Amino acid sequence: xxxxxxxxxxxxxxxxxxxxxxxxxxxxxxxxxxxxxxxxx
Numbered sequence: 001x002x003x004x005x006x007x008x009x010x011x012x013x014x015x016x017x018x019x020x021x022x023x024x025x026x027x028x029x030x031x032x033x034x035x036x037x038x039x040x041x
Contacts (some may be wrong), residue, residue, distance in 0.1 A: 006030065 010025035 010023040011020040
């Protein structure tokens with residue numbers, strides 16, 4: 001885990017095999033400190 005990063009990126013999870021795909025979302029921030037995983041209906 002890279003704890004010295006200054007960005008948050010978003011990934012989609014394929015329901016069939018769990019493969020992660022970059023969701024073209026890069027947000028620069030000062031010090032990201034949390035990660036949230038949410039299920040979409």
